[in-house]
């Protein structure tokens with residue numbers, strides 16, 4: 155496995171792989187790798203011949219006052235995980251490599267970035283789409299892998315790739331969860347044992363949404379009210395949003411009559427946690 159810090163060396167190594175006719179995968183991450191990331195990397199290793207993982211805590215997707223400084227950066231452990239999974243190249247750029255000294259070009263996806271995390275984290279998705287556009291341009295992968303865990307992000311990236319005619323496929327992998335349903339996240343490290351137990355209510359509320367739809371209840375107001383009720387069982391949980399949206403347009407809907415994204419964001423102690431599921435009325 156190679157580790158590259160510069161764009162020039164990534165380009166050179168990927169060019170060599172391409173000249174061997176190898177199919178190139180990219181798994182963009184911010185590091186602090188866990189079984190959710192590993193699932194993406196394993197899928198990439200299975201599908202492709204040359205797997206690139208980027209580890210970059212992208213400052214432009216953090217808002218002022220967020221956890222940019224304290225975000226975990228266990229690089230040695232991350233590299234060991236990549237090696238074990240069979241990754242070919244890990245790209246660990248500095249902020250200067252990625253943005254130079256005066257970045258003036260930004261990629262913005264409209265509409266889809268307005269609700270949910272877009273509303274609560276102004277500028278977040280602009281940072282995500284810009285860094286992904288840069289990574290796609292540097293690595294030029296055939297396939298890029300993302301997690302359903304960040305459902306809105308996956309939808310936004312897919313739209314950027316389609317709208318800008320970027321020559322790659324986006325594969326979205328299922329959310330990896332703890333046995334109690336809590337979505338695995340680098341930010342779960344911020345939780346105490348009790349807070350982790352409380353956080354299991356997030357998935358419970360999402361499951362409840364799915365069950366209500368299965369029982370024929372499609373009124374989103376009633377479903378959201380019950381999801382909020384479940385979350386309120388833990389006073390430590392501060393709800394940021396509980397939303398049920400059209401899974402394609404991310405517009406609010408009154409009734410679950412198509413594929414929907416049920417999404418939750420909460421704060422528990424030091425952590426901001428998000429999770430979501432796709433619910434299809436046709437699944438009944």
Ligand code: AMP
Nearest residue numbers: 183184185190300301303304329330338
């Ligand atoms: P991050 O390092 O948090 O930026 O995540 C990098 C990629 O891993 C993103 O595409 C995430 O959606 C994905 N990811 C994070 N957690 C999980 C999880 N629990 N299951 C599946 N994918 C995940």
